Amino acid sequence: MIKESTRQPEQACFREVVAAGDYFIRTIKKGQTVRLLDLEGNQAADTLFYSAEDPAERYSAMDTIREQGNVYLTAGTTLMSNRMNPLLEIVADTCGRHDTLGGACATESNTVRYDLEKRCMHACRDSWMLAVNEHPEFHLAKQDITHNINFFMNVPVTADGGLTFEDGISAPGKYVELTARMDTVILISNCPQLNNPCNGYNPTPIEVLIWND
């Protein structure tokens, strides 16, 4: 569902451009709103969320899609934790659909999907591995790197049970906005994938903006 935001970038309390292949980690306070902005279009922002108080409570793709009865995320979706608590709500979305079935790329899964000799190509999970070791203050480790959201990615499920990876429905300037329902850690890998159309074979930067209200 397309829903535009009334928030103005000039009033944001935080703005940062995240290059493709980099990670971003920060705490979003309860009531704050975070926007992910696809600057050049067709990018994939692989994202995980955790309760800032206890990261054992985290975004759960299964609980989220089951509780809303739909596999796609868009405006109106409440992101549920593994303890069945609302973590964040998608309050605006100019893209219309985001994936949470396909997971993130990893060097190991790249060998399966593309070629055994692509094992050293950069991947989202490697960005997250570096993030958890560079930021021990968030108390995250490999088992916390779970089933993520792919903002701006289009992964339709077909009626006969297929899963297809379509060219992105995102475009330059499209965004998604989420309001935190609890103090939440956001961990993004701005996807470096060069082997599939999830980011148009051309990884590009995104911008993260945060508003206090």
Added chain:
Amino acid sequence: MNESLYNTLLPGSAHWSLRVRRGMQLRFTDQEGGANLSVLMYNPEMLLERYNAPDSLKGQHTFKLSKGNCLYSDMGRVFASIVEDDFGWHDTVCGTLSEKTLKEKYAVRSYQDCHNQWTLSGEHSFLTELAKYGLTERDMAANLNLFSRVTTDDDGNLVFDASAATPGASITLRFEMDTLVILHTCPHPLNPSEEYPMKPVQIEMRKADPVADDDYCKNFRPENGRAFENNRLYHLGL
């Protein structure tokens, strides 16, 4: 077919775990129809390696799991291949019955009052088994829900297909590496039944035939062949 080495019945609303060796196969049978067998998998040598539903789905371009599909770990290897399946469509995206939903949905039967007829949640069942191996809720990844068919419509709405329940339906997993298998038989969280379904699952273990070059699962998708190659390297010690 090789001789049956072990045969057991997992009652409804029950949990169990076992370490299955490479080269064995497990046949699960929904005796009465309407069972749900939830499954998590870990590498007993390295518990941080676990069943990865997103990698399994995107690697094989599928939303459902059936014969020919392989169940991938997060390290690009195959825990198990689905070598036989007459049910046709197993879910792996809907998670498990939470304690909260159990209490909202069903007339809960306590152990004190009902002993073995008590109604367990999938959440408590998994937590109980995981703790035996030092694993916690942080390790609870997306699980398989065998014998539960959940489809989507054109808009992505999830539909639990209760009509798919078939007495005697079975699925056989052939294990391609040593695997810690965590199981429970609590109901699928989208099962619309007003009464808590208590459905047993039969488990039979046999030795599997060696994986041939023209093996159906290994050749089902080119990705599966590469994942099998990763298993070969792992068993070489790489």
